[in-house]
Amino acid sequence: MPLFEYKCADCGKVSEFLEKADSKDAHTCPACGSKTMKKQFSTFSAVIKQPSAGSKYHTCPSGGTCPHSGH
Numbered sequence: 001m002p003l004f005e006y007k008c009a010d011c012g013k014v015s016e017f018l019e020k021a022d023s024k025d026a027h028t029c030p031a032c033g034s035k036t037m038k039k040q041f042s043t044f045s046a047v048i049k050q051p052s053a054g055s056k057y058h059t060c061p062s063g064g065t066c067p068h069s070g071h
Contacts, residue, residue, distance in 0.1 A: 009036035 003016045008029035015037070017027050027037040 005040040005042045006037040007040050008032060008034050009038055010034040014040065 001018050001020055003018055005014055005016055006027050007014045008031065011029060011032040011034065013029055013031040015027070015030055017025075019025060026035055028035055029037055
């Protein structure tokens with residue numbers, strides 16, 4: 001299950017909750033107890049295995065490796 005970020009409309013605290021993507025569960029703010037939590041758009045990260053000898057990985061402009069670039 002993925003982590004989703006929610007921001008409290010009352011105190012502004014951002015909290016993470018582990019839930020299914022289609023969940024309709026209401027969350028309670030752990031800081032103030034409010035039930036006015038709003039789901040936030042957030043970034044995600046992915047882990048890419050280290051390249052093996054002879055693989056065609058290259059360095060991307062961002063500084064990371066791009067295994068699917070075809071270069």
